[in-house]
Amino acid sequence: MKKFVKEWLDTLVVAVSVAMALRAYFYEPVNIPTGSMQETLWGYHTAEGAKMSNWDIFPISILKWAYTGETHVEIEADRSGMTRVLPRNDGFANVSIGASSKVHKLPADAAKDLVGKYFSKGDMVWEGTTITGDFIFVNRWLWNFRKPRVNDVMIFSTTGINGIAQGTHYIKRMKATPGQTYELEHLPKGPDGQVIESLPKVVTMGEDEYFACGDNFNNSFDSRYWGPVPGHLLRGTASVVFWPFNKWRVIK
Numbered sequence: 001m002k003k004f005v006k007e008w009l010d011t012l013v014v015a016v017s018v019a020m021a022l023r024a025y026f027y028e029p030v031n032i033p034t035g036s037m038q039e040t041l042w043g044y045h046t047a048e049g050a051k052m053s054n055w056d057i058f059p060i061s062i063l064k065w066a067y068t069g070e071t072h073v074e075i076e077a078d079r080s081g082m083t084r085v086l087p088r089n090d091g092f093a094n095v096s097i098g099a100s101s102k103v104h105k106l107p108a109d110a111a112k113d114l115v116g117k118y119f120s121k122g123d124m125v126w127e128g129t130t131i132t133g134d135f136i137f138v139n140r141w142l143w144n145f146r147k148p149r150v151n152d153v154m155i156f157s158t159t160g161i162n163g164i165a166q167g168t169h170y171i172k173r174m175k176a177t178p179g180q181t182y183e184l185e186h187l188p189k190g191p192d193g194q195v196i197e198s199l200p201k202v203v204t205m206g207e208d209e210y211f212a213c214g215d216n217f218n219n220s221f222d223s224r225y226w227g228p229v230p231g232h233l234l235r236g237t238a239s240v241v242f243w244p245f246n247k248w249r250v251i252k
Contacts, residue, residue, distance in 0.1 A: 026141050027239060030155065030169070032133040033091035035109065036214035036221070037171055040153065040251065041134050041238065044091040046110040048128040069132035069244035075104050077119040085115045089165060091133060097125060106130070135243040136251065138236040148231075150174055153238035153251055154212060156229050163226035171238060172212035172222050176205045178231070186217040188224040199224065210234065 034043040055064045056072035065071055081098015088094065093111035095104045097119055106114075107130055119125050138155050148154065152174045158164050176182035181204045187195045203211060203223075208231035214220025223229065238251040 027137040038216040043133040044107040050129040075125040077123045083114045134241045137239045139239040140236040155235045157233045176211035
C-alpha cells in the first residue's frame with residue numbers, strides 16, 4: 001500500500017508538471033538523476049546514518065516525501081554474504097547480499113561504499129535518508145530570442161555524440177560557444193586520479209560547437225572527455241527547480 005501511494009504521487013507530480021508546462025512547448029519538466037551538476041543541481045543522493053523519526057511513519061511519511069523528496073531507508077541483510085552492487089544508468093544501483101535474490105535499489109553515492117563488504121544475517125547494511133533528484137523546468141524558447149551564452153546551464157540530446165550514452169539527455173554548464181577558445185579550469189583525470197595527458201588542455205570551438213562541463217567536475221563525464229556538443233542537439237536552458245517543494249529555486 002505504501003509503495004502504491006508513493007508511486008501514485010510520483011506519477012501525479014510528473015502529470016501536473018507536464019500540464020503546467022503547456023505540453024513542453026515552452027517549459028519541459030526534467031528530473032536530474034546524477035550528481036554531475038552538484039551543488040547547482042542535485043541528483044538522487046543520500047544522508048547516511050539518519051535515524052527514523054515520527055515523520056517517517058506511514059502515512060505521515062508520504063507527506064514528508066511529497067514536500068521534501070526524502071524517504072527513510074533501512075536495509076537489513078536477509079542472509080550472510082558479500083554485497084553485490086550493480087550500477088544502473090539512472091543515478092541508482094542494485095544492491096544484494098550473498099546469494100540472496102532480494103535486490104535493494106539505492107542511490108549510487110551510497111551503494112559504491114558497500115561494494116565487497118561482508119554482512120552477517122540480520123546486520124544493518126545501510127540506514128539513512130534517500131533524497132530525490134531535482135525536478136526542473138527547461139526553458140525551450142529563450143534561445144529563439146538570443147544566442148546561447150557562456151555559463152548557461154544547458155540541456156542537450158546525446159544522440160550522435162560518440163563516446164557517451166545514446167538516446168538520452170545531459171545537463172551541463174556551457175563553457176565555450178562557437179569560435180571561442182577555452183582553457184580548461186579542471187583537467188580530465190583517469191580512474192587513478194592522474195591527469196589524462198592525451199586529452200587537450202585548451203580547446204577552440206568550431207562553427208556551431210559548444211563546450212559542456214559539469215559543476216561537480218570530479219564526478220562529471222563531459223566535453224573534457226568526449227568533445228563539444230553540436231548546436232543542433234541543444235534543447236534549452238535550466239530555468240527553475242520546482243520539486244521538491246522545499247528546494248524551489250531559480251537556477252543560476
